[in-house]
Amino acid sequence: MNGTSTPGKPTDVSVFIPHLDDPQSRPLMVKMARIFLQIGAMGEMEKFGREMRLPTLAKRLSKQAFRLYDQYLIYTTGRLQKKGWQVYCSPGCGSCCHSMPAGISTWEFLLIYDQLAQSGEVERFFRRNLESCQVLSRVRWRRSGEFLGRLRIHENGYDTVLHAYGMEQHPCAFLSDSQQCLIYSARPLPCRMHFALTPPELCSPTHPRFSQAVRLNLSPHADVQQALQRIDARLNLTISDLLAPGFVTLAANVMRFSAISWI
Numbered sequence: 001m002n003g004t005s006t007p008g009k010p011t012d013v014s015v016f017i018p019h020l021d022d023p024q025s026r027p028l029m030v031k032m033a034r035i036f037l038q039i040g041a042m043g044e045m046e047k048f049g050r051e052m053r054l055p056t057l058a059k060r061l062s063k064q065a066f067r068l069y070d071q072y073l074i075y076t077t078g079r080l081q082k083k084g085w086q087v088y089c090s091p092g093c094g095s096c097c098h099s100m101p102a103g104i105s106t107w108e109f110l111l112i113y114d115q116l117a118q119s120g121e122v123e124r125f126f127r128r129n130l131e132s133c134q135v136l137s138r139v140r141w142r143r144s145g146e147f148l149g150r151l152r153i154h155e156n157g158y159d160t161v162l163h164a165y166g167m168e169q170h171p172c173a174f175l176s177d178s179q180q181c182l183i184y185s186a187r188p189l190p191c192r193m194h195f196a197l198t199p200p201e202l203c204s205p206t207h208p209r210f211s212q213a214v215r216l217n218l219s220p221h222a223d224v225q226q227a228l229q230r231i232d233a234r235l236n237l238t239i240s241d242l243l244a245p246g247f248v249t250l251a252a253n254v255m256r257f258s259a260i261s262w263i
């Protein structure tokens, strides 16, 4: 773990955490990276844009990889708690879900899309994400007058725009009225990795003590991120890494609202 703040959910406070590469955490990350490398090596990845078909094995392996990551998080947050930190995140707290998660891989978008396609909810969430895109576009235009479609991580103004978006307090399209994540088992890494070490009300950028809050993104090791990037490179679909624009583009332009065929 490197304690970096992006990709993930926006956070104004960086907490330095020593790189966790100990005998407990390292094997989890190595196995996770290996799984994503295996998925990336599958021949169907390159053909997906034409055939819309993927191996069922890839989905099964992904679930294993995310289970490993969850183990890594449990272990890591346990270490933090032993050091005296309180982790405030708990089910039913959607305090950080009024921001726009960034740094989502295409592969993760496909898994989210597939879950919604299986339950027949793509159109419903397409509409809700479109609303989020409209809010983001308004914020973006207000800030710089540039087109949202060109936004990528590390471009100038990215953090500023996402902070301004957070100030709008527009709920994530996948957040229920009771503050539950409706795609919890498929939620992307930027959502899984985000933790609050100060009371959740401070997670809102509109809170007067927002800048004093301590939040962190427990990103996976670099080899995991590189393995995910290799999958994305083979898929070669051009979609944003921001949650709402990425989902909308995938649903409408790539999938055209049809289901993924698993073979």
Ligand code: SF4
Binding pocket: 094, 096, 097, 098, 099, 101, 172, 173, 174, 175, 176, 180, 181, 182, 183, 184, 187, 188, 191
């Ligand atoms: S996808 Fe789920 S966890 Fe992530 S911001 Fe949306 S509601 Fe929250």
